[in-house]
Amino acid sequence: MIRRPLLVPAVLGGAAVAASLLTAPAAASAAPSPAPSPTRPAAVSGAPSPSPAATTSSCDDTPVFRGTVPTPSASLGFELGSRKATVDQVYRYMNQVDRASTEVTVATFGRTSLGTPLRYALVGRSAVLQAARSGRLHADIEALRDPATPARTAAAISRRMPVVLWLTGNVHGNEPAAADAQMRALHELADRTDCGVRDILDNALVVVVPTQNPDGRAANTRVNAAAFDMNRD
Numbered sequence: 672m673i674r675r676p677l678l679v680p681a682v683l684g685g686a687a688v689a690a691s692l693l694t695a696p697a698a699a700s701a702a703p704s705p706a707p708s709p710t711r712p713a714a715v716s717g718a719p720s721p722s723p724a725a726t727t728s729s730c731d732d733t734p735v736f737r738g739t740v741p742t743p744s745a746s747l748g749f750e751l752g753s754r755k756a757t758v759d760q761v762y763r764y765m766n767q768v769d770r771a772s773t774e775v776t777v778a779t780f781g782r783t784s785l786g787t788p789l790r791y792a793l794v795g796r797s798a799v800l801q802a803a804r805s806g807r808l809h810a811d812i813e814a815l816r817d818p819a820t821p822a823r824t825a826a827a828i829s830r831r832m833p834v835v836l837w838l839t840g841n842v843h844g845n846e847p848a849a850a851d852a853q854m855r856a857l858h859e860l861a862d863r864t865d866c867g868v869r870d871i872l873d874n875a876l877v878v879v880v881p882t883q884n885p886d887g888r889a890a891n892t893r894v895n896a897a898a899f900d901m902n903r904d
Contacts, residue, residue: 723833724873732867740771740862743854751855755847758885762790764854765881772861774872776800785896787885794860794877799833803876808832834875842901844887844894853881 743751746764756764769777774794781789793803802808811828812835814820820828838856840849857879860868871877882888886896894900 723831723875730866730870732865734859734863734867735865736862737864738862740858741767742858743851752848752851755888756851756854758787758882758889761850761854761881762788765790765792765857768792768857768861773797774800775857775861776804783886783896785886787889789880789883789885792857792879794857794872794879795833795875796872799876808835808876836871836875836877838877839880839883841882841884841888844884844889845891846893847888850881850888853879857881 743764746767747756747760765777769775774796775792777790777792779788779790783789793800811832815825815828838853840853841847860871860877884895884901887894
């Protein structure tokens with residue numbers, strides 16, 4: 672359960688992957704597309720990304736739920752964590768949250784060697800999601816990564832950019848708990864109205880990838896379908 676605001680600095684080492692996702696279409700059924708090519712700083716001259724808000728100084732972060740987004744357990748038909756959810760069940764839940772919340776958009780960023788979709792959710796305020804869809808956040812991230820970007824421009828981007836929080840799970844297919852945790856986090860981010868989550872969404876874009884290794888999850892193996900240990904080999 673998310674208790675305190677999870678406002679942490681964005682790590683530019685992972686920003687290249689984040690940038691490729693921040694141009695994704697909103698439709699849950701969107702077909703995968705290749706990652707966009709790097710954007711030069713000149714592209715940043717368009718409409719700015721929304722500026723982060725100030726955090727709540729005194730926050731009672733007792734969870735308060737709107738009740739409009741289905742819980743993982745309601746979607747699965749069993750208590751979350753009591754047994755392993757299938758990849759199809761995880762993806763079905765993501766789509767249900769997308770349909771239930773205007774602050775979530777789900778899409779596909781690639782496919783495994785077996786052709787299994789790799790799905791992700793973006794969670795953020797509508798202005799932030801629009802900046803992601805339009806490519807403005809992608810352009811800003813690429814400009815920050817470019818050593819040729821003038822310091823003054825980089826400082827302006829840093830002030831206006833939301834923090835990018837990156838949540839990925841299930842790198843080992845036979846370690847299913849992380850995807851369950853991601854489903855719970857997605858529900859809380861989409862349905863809670865208390866200041867604990869409000870401070871996150873007022874200042875950040877959250878990227879949720881419940882399973883990095885769907886084929887390994889389906890086969891109950893540590894490695895992926897190519898016998899590759901994704902964080903060891």
